[in-house]
Amino acid sequence: MSRIIWLASYPKSGNTWMRAFLANYFLDRDEPVRLSELNEFTLSDTIPSFYAKAACKPAEQITLEESVAIRPAVQRLMAASKPNDHFVKTHSQPSFPNGAVLIDPAISLGAVYITRDPLDLVHSYATHFGVSLDLAIRDMGDIQNTTVSPREQIASYLGSWSGHVTNWTDAGKLPVCVVRYEDLLETPDATFGAVLKTLRIPIDDARVKRAVAHASFKSLANLEEQDGFAERSPHTERFFRSGRAGDGASKLSKRQIKQLVRDHGAVMERFGYRH
Template sequence: MDNSGENITSKIVWLASYPKSGNTWFRAFLTALLGDGDLNINQMRTDGIFSSRNIFDDATDMDSSYLYDDEIKQLLPDVFTQVVSQYAKERLFVKIHDAYTLNSAGVPIVPAQPTLCALYFIRNPLDVAGSFANHNAGTIDEAIQTMNKPKGTLAKQKRPIGELNVNNQFAQLMLSWSGHAESWTSPDVPFPVMVLRYEDMLHDQLNTFSKAVDFMGLDKTPGQIEKALFESRFERLKEQEKEKGFMEKNRKTDSFFRKGKSGGWKEELTPEQIKSIVDNHRKVMEKYNYPIPDMADN
């Protein structure tokens, strides 16, 4: 792998989020926007996910199934610097669920050199819980347990000595829900980050998505943005999944696109579950103007 960094420009736009916070919806919107309204949810016009084994193996010409997680994290910054040098595209849009953390060498796993900016999608954790549980084909209690863990991990993998690591994605250290948000919005992050609340994406669509398009430096008209929003509306995404399936869906769940609304937690969560989330994440919830439920009403 060539790590010289020659001819590297800042072209990666990170689409960062805790799971089930609007990342896939935004990628569908981007696909429609870049394709003049054309949208196939199984052929997104974005550029994969940070945790992709295939991207890593293609960039390094290595078989990463023989590597441990620490070794992967040591190489990832150089991998995405290399990826940028291989593409002629002006921008690469890369999904990422990893928190913004350092590897064991003290280097950020997300490289600054090839990065243009990041969008950070955030959603009320009370709504994340039910959606995350559905995505994992697990219980809401299990989802909340992961959200509250200081070192919560997605796609956690155990690789016993002598056995290969063959999952198509690497383990993703997310931290807790609050830790994830604070990691990506920290002043220590060395590139511009724009926060998009899922609720604003739902209820103030044109304004919110237009600001994101402008932030990424895309030259698109209001008409083009409106067309992309129409083609990527939730009902259409759900319809496509029903007709064609969705390759990103957990095979153990019935559907990826579930309800596409805010406030569903009021019918899904018990008072104990609500209290657990609020007790662990009140500070960040208040920071992003998520109302704290009056526990006396539950």
């Protein structure tokens, strides 16, 4: 059976950017891969049709508890859906605190985990979910933080930002390639190239440069302007908003910064995020 390579991150940390780079690298076209093609190249772990097939009933009839219980079966179907090992996007932690499995190691080859400075991430999170900065800060510190698909009861267990990062990077059950959003911005060729090397994918420098250009923030924003993007939140006019790093703290109050550091300071320091 083919196995899954997870593209994992807390929401708004660069997952779509990574998907776009990989799609452009593998497909290797003269023009950028359209945003509408990303879900064909990279599956999502919340696609309702897989849950319906695993449960043998319409996805709308599946309860939240059932959606969690059948996830290993769903992921076996996802793994078998393509002839070769392939990428699947997730925002879930590997498991719920009660031990319920959300990422099945048995059908997993490994993971690419993208992390981002929470002082920057919180702004994108608040805009994406249509909440205030204070509520976004609270959500990112909540170990029970769980999102549910709008139409179907399919859960993504986020938990806190710190818990998400550590439970993916320290899980030990899967080999994980950790990538910082900030390094993708500062040294895209080297950082994306390192991901390919870790995945043991042959590296062609010209293809890397072309894929980096096609997946640049400017290119992705232009594609969204032309065609729209199905993953855009209803709470914002654009999915690709700024693509910057390092200025998040200047837009937060001292109280808000203190709360984020109180919640996540140890993990921030570990990954080189100054506070």
